[in-house]
Amino acid sequence: xxxxxxxxxxxxxxxxxxxxxxxxxxxxxxxxxxxxxxxxxxxxxxxxxxxxxxxxxxxxxxxxxxxxxxxxxxxxxxxxxxxxxxxxxxxxxxxxxxxxxxxxxxxxxxxxxxxxxxxxxxxxxxxxxxxxxxxxxxxxxxxxxxxxxxxxxxxxxxxxxxxxxxxxxxxxxxxxxxxxxxxxxxxxxxxxxxxxxxxxxxxxxxxxxxxxxxxxxxxxxxxxxxxxxxxxxxxxxxxxxxxxxxxxxxxxxxxxxxxxxxxxxxxxxxxxxxxxxxxxxxxxxxxxxxxxxxxxxxxxxxxxxxxxxxxxxxxxxxxxxxxxxxxxxxxxxxxxxxxxxxxxxxxxxxxxxxxxxxxxxxxxxxxxxxxxxxxxxxxxxxxxxxxxxxxxxxxxxxxxxxxxxxxxxxxxxxxxxxxxxxxxxx
Amino acid sequence: xxxxxxxxxxxxxxxxxxxxxxxxxxxxxxxxxxxxxxxxxxxxxxxxxxxxxxxxxxxxxxxxxxxxxxxxxxxxxxxxxxxxxxxxxxxxxxxxxxxxxxxxxxxxxxxxxxxxxxxxxxxxxxxxxxxxxxxxxxxxxxxxxxxxxxxxxxxxxxxxxxxxxxxxxxxxxxxxxxxxxxxxxxxxxxxxxxxxx
Numbered sequence: 001x002x003x004x005x006x007x008x009x010x011x012x013x014x015x016x017x018x019x020x021x022x023x024x025x026x027x028x029x030x031x032x033x034x035x036x037x038x039x040x041x042x043x044x045x046x047x048x049x050x051x052x053x054x055x056x057x058x059x060x061x062x063x064x065x066x067x068x069x070x071x072x073x074x075x076x077x078x079x080x081x082x083x084x085x086x087x088x089x090x091x092x093x094x095x096x097x098x099x100x101x102x103x104x105x106x107x108x109x110x111x112x113x114x115x116x117x118x119x120x121x122x123x124x125x126x127x128x129x130x131x132x133x134x135x136x137x138x139x140x141x142x143x144x145x146x147x148x149x150x151x152x153x154x155x156x157x158x159x160x161x162x163x164x165x166x167x168x169x170x171x172x173x174x175x176x177x178x179x180x181x182x183x184x185x186x187x188x189x190x191x192x193x194x195x196x197x198x199x200x201x202x203x204x205x206x207x208x209x210x211x212x213x214x215x216x217x218x219x220x221x222x223x224x225x226x227x228x229x230x231x232x233x234x235x236x237x238x239x240x241x242x243x244x245x246x247x248x249x250x251x252x253x254x255x256x257x258x259x260x261x262x263x264x265x266x267x268x269x270x271x272x273x274x275x276x277x278x279x280x281x282x283x284x285x286x287x288x289x290x291x292x293x294x295x296x297x298x299x300x301x302x303x304x305x306x307x308x309x310x311x312x313x314x315x316x317x318x319x320x321x322x323x324x325x326x327x328x329x330x331x332x333x334x335x336x337x338x339x340x341x342x343x344x345x346x347x348x349x350x351x352x353x354x355x356x357x358x359x360x361x362x363x364x365x366x367x368x369x370x371x372x373x374x375x376x377x378x379x380x381x382x383x384x385x386x387x388x389x390x391x392x393x394x395x396x397x398x399x400x401x402x403x404x405x406x407x408x409x410x411x412x413x414x415x416x417x418x419x420x421x422x423x424x425x426x
Numbered sequence: 427x428x429x430x431x432x433x434x435x436x437x438x439x440x441x442x443x444x445x446x447x448x449x450x451x452x453x454x455x456x457x458x459x460x461x462x463x464x465x466x467x468x469x470x471x472x473x474x475x476x477x478x479x480x481x482x483x484x485x486x487x488x489x490x491x492x493x494x495x496x497x498x499x500x501x502x503x504x505x506x507x508x509x510x511x512x513x514x515x516x517x518x519x520x521x522x523x524x525x526x527x528x529x530x531x532x533x534x535x536x537x538x539x540x541x542x543x544x545x546x547x548x549x550x551x552x553x554x555x556x557x558x559x560x561x562x563x564x565x566x567x568x569x570x571x572x573x574x575x576x577x578x579x580x581x582x583x584x585x586x587x588x589x590x591x592x593x594x595x596x597x598x599x600x601x602x603x604x605x606x607x608x609x610x611x612x613x614x615x616x617x618x619x620x621x622x623x
Contacts, residue, residue, distance in 0.1 A: 264535070264539040265538075265539055265541070265577060265578055265579060267511050267515075267539075268511060268512060268514075268515030268541060269511075269512065269515075270510075270511040270512070271510070271511075271512070278505075279505075279511065280498075280501060281501075281511070281514070281539060281540060282494075282497070282536050282539065282540070287489065290487060290488075290489060291487060294485055294486045294487035297486045298485070298486055357486065357487075357488050370535065371531060371532075371535040371556075371561070371563060372531075372532050372535035372536050372539065373532075374531075375530060375531040375532035375535065375554075375556070376488075376489045376532050378531075378532075379482075379488035379489050379530075379532065380487070380488045380489065381488070394535075401561060403531070406560060408552065408553050408554070408560055409553065409554065409560075410553060410554075
């Protein structure tokens, strides 16, 4: 059924108008999919054996074919094709009988029963090709239907935003991204990456950090761990060299030399004037922000005598013993709930509010994270990543690697690019 | 992709085994602390100069893998000694890491950024491995990245050193809980399954 062609317009993309005085007039939030996009007309195809059938036989044939030759690996392909006759007469119906081989020995290899159908209905068969994989976009789907009709189901993830953002959500995304950009510019004479971890359920900033690869005056060190999102109208973006350069394609490279994720190997060539400040080749903004979020967790929810630690156990390894870890975790909590009778009356933060790592949190990064940071965000169970600028050197959300699509990982976040458009007059 | 594993026998000299045994001591410390039992040592010129073990539960920071612990201890020391980034980079280029389990994608990237010379690991990491299992970050070709002179760095990698020991240790953690743990400790899986019913 083509039941979804009408509501896929602007899927995974939202345009939101922001107030003009903020110098950012428009932003787009684009979902970065799990698989790299393929040009719609270059989708792989496979051969199938098909036959023209009489309309009156169609139902019977399809029922029988679905039993004797189900199209297991081609569920997205429709069994029947209907072509309107050019002479204005009856429609011509064709059905797929079974998968076809490349050589001519079709009749030896076809499933038992298919040949009987061909004989008894006196079908004239032909080989045609259909798309091998289900369409992931409307464009792919339209292209597929030129070969043979297929079905298309727009993604129905349960991570907010993949199927679009409301206006309020878009403004909130824009606000936090603006905060990250402001932070990235404020850290020193050189541009760095910046990270803002947010609990989106309450629009609460959990942690903020800049790259600390080089010794520098990092304002994020003084940042508090409980600030709320600044009112959107208070966010001021001054158009300056930063934005005009990073927004244009021909950005001068030296301006972004200090961005850890863009140049993760570059620290080794650094000649600092002073080594008094702290520096760390791996302290990219996301890593520093995760550290801060963990420190906040330890501070707000100190471990009491009966340790209620959740075990971060399935992050390391897979073992061929089924997956007892999840069960273990649940049972463990059960055991503790029974044993642990003293509730912590002093701490206003209830255990139910205690986060498990960064589950449910979003992170805003100015640049697409490198492989190290992107994997760190998998480990820490971030829910959504928003970044403003792609990272052609080592970006791991689509540019070089695509961790959100690595099926073997035990956690998958959704990745979005926030495209900030400048006011043309600046 | 697993070409590096061809050289396992050659790589398993007595030194390799000795260093890996030290990594296992670290892994057992992790197990005793109810952490996923992975441990490592970093070796420079035949001497162990740092060690680390997984601390993700204790720190509530899932990136505190054994490798990160050992790297940070080294960096602290070298910075204290006043080494410049360039000097630190030269140091790392003479270091080998022995870790009981294949470095994950995050740690393999980090080791590449640091420019470590080589890595020996125990069992492979089918879910998260960054040295051949999921990605092959150690095989990054040295060379210039576009217009910058920044050289990307890979590292030599040998897997399968005492792999079965590494798997048994992990199995001990996942299946049986820790018999040495103070009360309330994690109950053995069998018991929990009966509780579940």
